[in-house]
Structure formats: C-alpha cells, structure tokens
Amino acid sequence: MDQSIATCDCQGCELRSLFFENIETSELNNICSVKVEKAFNKGDVIAEEGDEIKLFLYLKEGLVKIYRKVDENRNQIIKFAGPLDFVSMLSVFSDTHYHYSVSAIEDSVVCYVDLNLIKNIAHNNGKFAMGLLRKMSKISDDIIKTTLDIRKKNLRGRIAYVLLFFSQNIYKTNEFELPVSRKEIAELIEMTTENVIRILSEFRKDGIIKISGKTIEIVDFKRLEDICHFG
Amino acid sequence: MDQSIATCDCQGCELRSLFFENIETSELNNICSVKVEKAFNKGDVIAEEGDEIKLFLYLKEGLVKIYRKVDENRNQIIKFAGPLDFVSMLSVFSDTHYHYSVSAIEDSVVCYVDLNLIKNIAHNNGKFAMGLLRKMSKISDDIIKTTLDIRKKNLRGRIAYVLLFFSQNIYKTNEFELPVSRKEIAELIEMTTENVIRILSEFRKDGIIKISGKTIEIVDFKRLEDICHFG
C-alpha cells in the first residue's frame, strides 16, 4: 500500500457518523489528522489472507469482494460489499492476521488509520467501543443471515437472489452492468460457472431478464422475486 | 424463565476471566450479585427467535444448538455450542430481538444478567467493552469460517466433519453418545435426514465407525479425517 495524499475532509463524510459516533472532537481530529485515503483500481487487492492486520480500514466509495482461497483457481466469496455495509475486516479485533482477502471489483476509495489508534481510543472511551461493537455485530449478523438465506435456496433461487442484490442494494435500478464475472457469482453462491451461465440463459429465454454481455436488465421483477423467494 | 437460586460463586468460575476480564472488582461484584444461574433440561428452549433481548446470557455447562426456523418442520442449525464457545447471542449488541433460537441438546446451566447492566458497564469501561468486542468478533468469525468449511465439502465430508467435531471438540474421546438426532445433523450441514443415515451406514460398512443407536465409535480415525479433509 503506497500512501495517497491525506485530506482531512472527514467533516463532510457521511461515513464519519456511522463509524465514529460517540467520540470527542479532539479524538476525532486526532483520527482525521492521521487518516489516509487511498484509491484502488478494479481488480486491486486491498487486503490479503495471511497478512498482518495493522490498519483499521473502511470503504468510502466503490465495491469490493471479501473472500478466501480454496485452491489455486477457486475462491469462496463471503460477500460483495459497498460503502455502507462494510467496515474493515471481520476479525480485526479478535486476530492478528487476516483470514480473508478483500479486493476491489470496482474502482474504490478506502480510508484507513492505524488499528492501534482505534483500539486505544476504544480502550479509553466505552461509548465509542460500544459503537464499534454494535457495527461489528451487525456486520457479522448480516453475513450469517445472508449465508443461511442463500443455502436454503436452489440454484435458480440463488441466481435470482444475486440479480436482485445488485439491482436493489447496489445500483438501485433495473438495468446495470454486472461488476463481477460468472465465476465470481458461482463462488458466492457455491455452484459451477457453467450453471450460472445456463440459468442466466434460462431467465433470458423465459423473458425475465435481458442480457448483453455484462449488462443485465430485469424485465419481470415480480417473477424474479418469486423465484428468489420460493426457489 | 422462572428463576433458580442465585449463588455467587463467580470467583471459582472458569468462564469469569473469559468474559469478564478487565473489570473492576466492584463492578464484578455488582454483576455477581445480580447474576442468576438457571438449569435447563435437554430439549428446553433457552431463547426463542422473535423474543425481545433483555438478558446477557452464557452457557456454563452443557450443550446447546443455535438455529432458526425455515418452516413448521424444518430448521437451519447455525452451530452446536458448548460452554467455551458460546456467549449470549450473536446479535445482542446490534438488535432488540433475537433472530435465532437457542435450545439445550443436553442438560445445561446458563448464567444470565440484565443486558443493560452489561451495556452500562461497557459504556463506562472501554477495556471491558474491548474484551466483549474481541469475544463477539471471535465467535462470529468462527461461525463464518465453519460455514465456509462445511459448504465446500461433499456429503461424506460433511458427515465426517460432524463426527470429528463431537469426538474432538465436545467429548474428546473416540466413543460417544450422539446428543443430536439424524435430523438435526441434517439441519446443520444442509442435507436430508435419509442421506445422513445412509452415509453413516456406509461408514459402518466400510469399517470406519461402529454404530449402536446413538452411540458412535470411531474406529478408523485417520480415514475419517481424510474423508473430512478431501471430501
């Protein structure tokens, strides 16, 4: 990680209140003065499995995937995350090294500060620590809930889930460019690349979606929701 | 929950240091004085999906399952947990109501105190709050890791995993009484009851285990580990 210019525009950042509520102004200024913003290009690795955890980082802009390696050409993706549903890594407070990797699937901007600074502030400020606890708890809970939701669906239901996720949670529109490969979708919902493709084609033939390369348009929203729900 | 007698033997409790490290003696006495110990019989529900979260509870003795309901006769089990790997519920700090249920699969003893008391202490004591954060983070992380491990295995590998889990993590012996039904195993590793039975029978025929009702004896440990690892 080579450092970019540290600009202290935390005041205007919508994430500030999210993660740094219940904090003294002096402490916040302290964080802001050492905070670093760094841009990553699509495909860049932000944090890697096995690396020592030194930084507290969170996503300001963009889209990332959190995943772990199974073997040389297969990963398991834990979640895709945008700015509002991703704070640092899951295990930063319980471990010294990352269990998971994070990489940018769209151009992204990450803010980071020394993790020890955050820990020190939390040590001296119970309200702040409780804020962190709430966030981390919520993030873990969402991951577990989503995993359970996915695992009870059949393949068609899982694909429907992914399409709805990007359409509703990320892009908030019916037509969007898929930021991930078919293989990555497969790695998120535990199936083969071929079947991801096959089921997308089925949806196209059934008039539920239109496909043009990476561009997806959801035509029959209601039907996709039914497939997601009952599948 | 009808209350049992509250005995203040926290000093001797091996869990005290685990969950209540970095705490002033006066605060600890405060907790101990209001702490309640309650015994549950096998099958009893300790906390139920949808209930309001009022208590901070942790398992002192026994074995429980954490799960959620899919429909009238099917659950998804998130994990089986013993005293050392279970603290309260996952979402106590991020939500007002339980998303999951907990019930005893063996006779169990639970300690609990008012959740607000814990929150208040944490608010005023950053070190204590950070201790909680570490624990909660570790618990979530373990659940996510285990779920990923299971989902990449085939059915034989999953059954092997469950047998090794009970043998190594819970009972620490080669011969043990399964505390759960075949159906519950199925609900943990997302497969059908019939296939759990079928694969257990296969393992028996292959000379890997011996089965007599609920009693399981692992005969060929090495082979079971291989099936778990490569399956």
Next chain:
DNA sequence: CGCGGCTTTGATGTTCATCAAGTAAAGTGG
C-alpha cells in the same frame, strides 16, 4: 496477430433429494 481468459452450449454421468414402506424406539394415557 495470436494467446489466454471468459463465456456459452451440449452431452454425459454422478450425486443427492424425494417418495414409499417398514422397523425400532420412545412417549402417553388408561
């Protein structure tokens, strides 16, 4: 231009769920 990675489709086979039917075990009320 040519190479490698991503995508697509079809053919084939394996794995697993479903259905059905029967046995054993465990709880329940007389």
Next chain:
DNA sequence: CCACTTTACTTGATGAACATCAAAGCCGCG
C-alpha cells in the same frame, strides 16, 4: 404395565438437480 400413538430411524427404488467434460466462439491485450 400394557396398548396406543407418535416420533425417530432405516433401506430401497426412482428421478431430478447439478457437476463434469468437451468443444467452440468471443474478447481484450501484449
């Protein structure tokens, strides 16, 4: 304590869902 009911367990037969294998087209990139 026994008849009764219910729940758990077991096995086999069948079919559906899904993975694997193979082959070819497409696209971006050096």
